[in-house]
Amino acid sequence: MEPGNSTQIPEFLLLGFSEGPELQPLIFGLFLSMYLITVFGNLLIILAVSSDPHIHTPMYFFLSNLSFVDICLTSTIIPKMLQSTQTQSKVITYEGCIIQVYFYLFFAGLDDLLLTVMAYDRYVAICHPLHYTVIMSPWFCGLLVLLSWVLSSMHSLLQSLMILRLSFCSDLEIHHFFCETTWLIQLACSDPFLNNMVMSFGSVILGGGPLAGILYSYSKIVSSICGISSAQGQCKAFSTCASHLSVVSLFYCSALGVYLSFTATHSSHTSAIVSVMYTVVTPMLNPFIYSLRNKDINRALKRFFGMETFRKGPFTLS
Template sequence: METGNQTAVTEFFLLGLSQDPELQPFLFGMFLTMYLITVSGNLLIILAISSDSRLHTPMYFFLSNLSFTDICFCTTTIFKMLVNIQTQSKSISYTGCLTQICFVLIFACLENCLLAVMAYDRYVAICHPLRYMAIINPRLCGLLILLSLSISIMNALLHSLMTLCLSFCTDLEIPQFFCELSQVLRLACSDTLFNNIVLYLMTSILGVGPFLGIIFSYLKIVSSLLKMPSTGGRYKAFSTCGSHLSVVSLFYGTGFGVYLSTAATLSSQKSAIASVMYTVVTPLLNPFIYSLRNKDMMAALSKLILRMCSFH
């Protein structure tokens, strides 16, 4: 390949979590298991919500969209790694890499927006219970999902098109198990200053913005709960936020952990392992958090499983 010639770039190489051949079967088995659990768990959440009329509320509507996003996010990052391990190949095509970057950005941003929307839903439910159905109506729910998706797609297309204009050198090894935008930018021969400025700017707006919105919502929720005279009512109201708060803590905790570990250490392998927490473990645990901490969800899942078993 000629240095700096973009047209000569046909593929990148994903180094993965380990280059040890003896570890590959273990990694394949572990990630395949995690992937299947993630997909089946989130799919069960979606089916349980759609099959139980008691769960046809805005909170569970947003939850089903979050579960669908988790399935897509996990598939986007893990599937290519499983294929590469199975075929004993590290390559991903230039087009495939840019496509993966685009979808990773879409689903990461969409999950971010959905968590903020769900926090707003809980804020209205607890702080303005009498006006809840009037404010969080089906039309607003649809608009919030559409707005979140539109923002996510526009952000992803912006970064993908800017990356498409770059030229790359002969060193095309990505120290990750998927095409991560920041890692791909480091391989470019052309100037990436503007790309990095836009990346950090959009990450700040679309990452920190919703996070601050979530914090504001929960500050209002806590303030409202403290004014409740009944301890039982206070506990019942906050218990509806418990699952969402756990998912928010997991999502942002692992997400910030990835960027802090990347900034604090030069080890690419440690950064790749940290990314596993953000892209794989969080979607894996979300169904368990929402089902185990929610009696209505547990009841709906039990009915769904019994109905599925009766068909056999």
């Protein structure tokens, strides 16, 4: 099927969660609130890290990058959904859908890779503390972030180009609240075999690879913590990983839930609801998870708002 056929498609219809007009104000208010909390919370993390030289360390450098990506991920999806809910228009153009696919895959993949980089940072800090500053040098941290951006952009570009080769029939209804790759492939009239193969390969490389890296890092971390003689030392070492481990668990459990809900039930409604977890809820909760018990972030926020005087003294990475 020639790629030119697909460019003749005028628009798709994003059906969202409910077609009942009485529920639209509730859905609009709920998602607007979550979006504003996500943007405001992650922006505070970025401002706190950038404004406080005491926490200009690799861990918080990666955290600020993660917060920026979380803002971008939700901004790729939620504003269009809010517009559709408010105007009662479910239409999204073909070009707009492809653009949304690209940036959704880009920022979701980048989120995954940054979590892997942060796991490696914790592994070096706990398992090789004496060499931490040498290994996690500024240029190396920048290189890790740059590689994450490049790999994720290549993956999202490949998946988007694969969508472009498909042609579509008259049924252009997407039973989701954004242009999700799996549902677009299901709507295709042309043979989607190659698309499914490329999508599966990308999921294994960009999903399974980082997960394997995280699991390996934490297996070494647990082994190293178990070797610490004092209980206080073990608690201190584990506390440096608790926030990251919580975010990783939330991210992968919600992503796994989307996959299982789709393969087991083939229910568009269930899949859409579970998708909210890693596209909206997880980015919204990340700032709270990293700031609730993190004294460095709390101190930086107080300094940013002028609630605490700047104390002199060397910064010790806890």
